[in-house]
Amino acid sequence: MRLHPLPLSLCLAAVALIPAATAQDDVRLPHLGSSADQAFTQAEAEAYGASMLRQMRALGLVLDDPLATQYINALGYRLVSSSESPKTRFTFFIPREDVINSFAAPGGYIGINSGLITATQSEDELAAVMAHEISHIEQHHLQRAFDDAKKTAPLYALAMLGALAAAAGGNNINAPMAIASLGKGLALQRQINFTRKDEAEADRVGIQTLANAGFDPDGMAEFFSRMQLLLRADSGGYEVPALLQDHPVTTLRIAEAEARAHTLKAQMAQRQSLPPSSARLPAWETSLVPVPMLRRPDDWFSAAQRSDAPGSKAAHDYYLLMRERVRVLSSTDLSSLARYYADNLARHPSFDIPSNHYGYALVLTRSNHADAALKQLAPLLAQDPDNLPLRLAMAHAELLAGQRAQALAHYARISHDWPRNQAVALDYASALILGADQAEGAMAEALLRPQLNDGDAPEVYRIYGRAAELAGLKIRAAEAFADATFLSGHAAAALDQLTRLSQRSDLDYAQRARIDARIAWLTPIVLDQRRLRANSSGADGGDSL
Secondary structure, three states: OOOOOHHHHHHHHHHOOOOOOOOOOOOEOOOOOOOHHHHOOHHHHHHHHHHHHHHHHHOOOEOOOHHHHHHHHHHHHHHHOOOOOOOOOOEEEOEOOOOOOEEEEOOOEEEEOHHHHHHOOOHHHHHHHHHHHHHHHHOOHHHHHHHHHOOOOHHHHHHHHHHHHHHHOOOHHHHHHHHHHHHHOHHHHHHOOOOHHHHHHHHHHHHHHHHHOOOOOHHHHHHHHHHHHHHHOOOOOOOOOHHHEOOOOOHHHHHHHHHHHHHHHHHHHHHHHOOOOOOOOOHHHHHHOOOOOOOOOOOHHHHOOOOOOOOOHHHHHHHHHHHHHHHHHOOOOHHHHHHHHHHHHHHOHHHOOHHHHHHHHHHHHHOOOHHHHHHHHHHHHHHOOOOHHHHHHHHHHHHHOOOHHHHHHHHHHHHHHOOOOHHHHHHHHHHHHOOOOHHHHHHHHHHHHHHOOOOOOHHHHHHHHHHHHHOOOHHHHHHHHHHHHHHOOOHHHHHHHHHHHHOOOOOOHHHHHHHHHHHHHHHHHHHHHHHHHHHHHHHOOOOOO
């Protein structure tokens, strides 16, 4: 029986999420990429990448925060638009994983772990890692590795995908089994190493993309250097970052990155010194010419407040806010994090910056101390009254502090200023439905309706479903709840919901056609997952590979 090659790519993407079980002699940097044009079609690659993301959500491994997601996609697409393949489709997301690592999957899905984001010291460093990942995908490096390993890899991949599919089926007791199966896949990962040529090419192309997009090309060498320091600190039980267990960070590699960055900066400086009539774009800089984007016609940059040029103070300040937001929202120990902010703000003057007060305010809000959060946010907004993350944090804190009328008025002003922003619409709608009022439910439904089918965040569909329910749109609500269930990684449960909904006798023609179309689209996905679980059980004998 011939096994389809696609599961291997998914397997590799999933493996990069967890640290290695044993130490390796060859320490390496993140390198996974996809090559959909040779082993499989682009549509197939995108379907598998989307399936992986849904199944990760089923395991609770994704940070689905609209503001942070907007930011990471704005940053990613700034790089993509200046890369060698600016029309390639990408989806950037944040795994809720306190491990310094990143990975790529079929269909242009790139995960940047929350632990990596919080480990960076500048937007240039974060952009450097993302540019490296983008380059591996655009240079089709995974295809070469797959061709070398395809004879031995399928059973590992099949078992791993079966574990993920089982966890996605809605039974939480399957999550440990899925994670354990991911760990077994590390043996496969060690068999699929990219060549030094691949790594050098990803570095070269990545630094070039970094410079083209306006970031400091030194960002890559700076991040490599700090990761090497972490490696040298490996003593006394210190855990080496998973990123370092997958990629080599050598002195030579750092030196090459520094030299390449120096050359690019010299070329840029030379071009800037030329008279306008003689200035000409060098070959590597031609992608600076604006190009159309295939995804998000409403423009990620506008949505994420990214009009500021990379390297500017405004861009750096926004990066710092998002870094602290990711730190707080991915934390599972709020009390320790609250002490971290409070102690450092009290003891270290250099820590007393807006982003750390913002992070502290978010911790206080999540810890049910909204009044204290308001005190942290008030002076920040007085200095920067148009800052979107600060305004949303203030409105949310007001809501939780019992000042609902003031919070709704605040949300209304923000919505007027940011009418197309998903984070704004979601927060405002969430505040409206708390009143359980039909009129406010109708307002929330109208706010979120334009956001449907614009992204794949399950929370948008869940809140929309509640709003539609309050507004009296019962069928629309049920459809939205089913969509939220599917996007959360529970395809079989979503199909069950839609099947029950289709049996109602009060559906009109349009409603029934819409529901039947969903059922027809979802049925083969559920059947594939069931087949995958059955094959996985047979492949590993039910216990181990």
